[in-house]
Amino acid sequence: MYLCTQIRILYKILINIVSMNIKDRVESLQAQVEKMNAANQQELETLRLKFMSKKGEMGELMDEFKALPKEEKAQWGQTVNALRQTIEARFNDLKTQLAEKNEAVQEKTDLTRTPDSVEMGSRHPLSLVREEIVDIFSRIGFTVADGPEVEDDRHVFSLLNFAPEHPARDMQDTFFIEKEEGVQKPTDILLRTHTSSVQTRIMLSQQPPIRVLCPGRVYRNEAISARAHCFFHQVEGLYIDKNVSFADLRQTLLYFAKEMFGADTKIRLRPSYFPFTEPSAEMDISCDLCGGKGCAFCKGTGWVEILGCGMVDPNVLEACGIDSKVYSGYAFGMGVERITNLKYRVKDLRLFSENDVRFLSQFESC
Ligand code: DAH
Secondary structure (H helix, E strand, C coil): CHHHHHHHHHHHHHHHHHHHHHHHHHHHHHHHHHHCCCCCHHHHHHHHHHHHCCCCHHHHHHHHHHCCCHHHHHHHHHHHHHHHHHHHHHHHHHHHHHHHHHHHHHHHCCCCCCCCCCCCCCCCHHHHHHHHHHHHHHCCCCEECCCCCEEEHHHHCHHHCCCCCCHHHHHHCCCEEECCCCCCCCCCEEECCCCHHHHHHHHHHCCCCEEEEEEEEEECCCCCCCCCCCEEEEEEEEEEECCCCHHHHHHHHHHHHHHHHCCCCCEEEEEEEECCEEEEEEEEEECCCCCCCCCCCCCCCCEEEEEEEEEECHHHHHHCCCCCCCCEEEEEEEEHHHHHHHHHCCCCHHHHHCCCHHHHHHHCCC
C-alpha cells in the first residue's frame, strides 16, 4: 500500500516535469511567433524549416505532446492546436505580403520606358588641336611616331648635340629619375623635356626618307609659380631626305599656318638657337586680332611666336647613323597649349588641366 502511494507520487512528479517542458516550449514559441518576419523568399523558407518542418520547433512540440499521459493531453490539446494554427496563419500572412511586394515591384518596373540619357563627354581642347595639327601634316605625307616619357639623357640631350654642362641644357631643366653624381651622363634617366627624343629614336632605327610627327607630353622643371604646371604638350616634326632645304621648311610651315589659322595668315622667321639645328629660327604668325597692325595681345608688334625650327645639325644626323653628306633635313617643334591658346583665346593655361566641364563643354561643337 505504501509502495503504491510512492509510485503514484513519483508518477505525478514526472508528469509535472514533462508538463513544465511543454509549458516552457509553448510559451517560448508563442513569443517567437509574434516576432516572425521575412524580408524575402529565402528568409521565409528559413522560417518554414525552423517552425513548421518535422524536425523544427512545432515538430518537437508535437512529439512532446504525443508523449503526454491522457489527462495531460486533454489539458494541452487545445493550446498546442491553437499555437500550430497561429504559426501557420502568420507564415501564410508573410507569404502573401512578400508576393504582393514582388508584384508591386514588377508593376513599377516599366520595361518599355525610354532609358535615362547618358551625357556624352566632349573632346579636350588640347586633344582637338593636337589632332588638327597631325591632320594638317598628314595631308602632306607625315606619319606619327610615339616614344617613352621616361627617357635617358642620350635620346633627350646627348644625341641632339647638347654638350655636357653646356648652358643650352639649362633651357630645359628636367626631373631626374636616376642620376649619377656630378656631370649629366647619357645614361641618366629623366622625364623628357621635348619630343625631339622620339626623333632621335626614329633616326637611329630608320634610314631616310623620314617624314615624321612626334606628338606627346613633355616635362620641365620650371618653378615659375607655385601653381605652375611642370608638363605641357608638344608636336615636333622631322623631315630628312636628299636635298631638303630651308625653303622646304619655310613653305611647309607657311602651309601649316594658313591651314591652322586661316588663309590670310602670314609668317616670319627670326634667327634663334637650338643645339640640334643649324641654322635655327623662331616662327611668328601675323596677329589675327589686329590683322598685324599691333595690339595688346601681340604687344604692339603685329606678330605672335608659335614655334621653333631649323635645319637638322649634321652632328645630330651623324650621331644617329645618317650620312650628313648625302642627306639633309629640317625639324620644328610647337607647344600644343600655345597653339590652342592662340586658336581659342584661352586666357589661363591652368584651365587645361582642371577638368572643369563648364570649360571643356565649350569645345563640344569644335
Ligand atoms: N625641342 C624644342 C623645344 O622643346 C623645340 C624645337 C625647336 C624642336 C627646333 C625642333 C626644332 O625640332 O627644330 O624647345
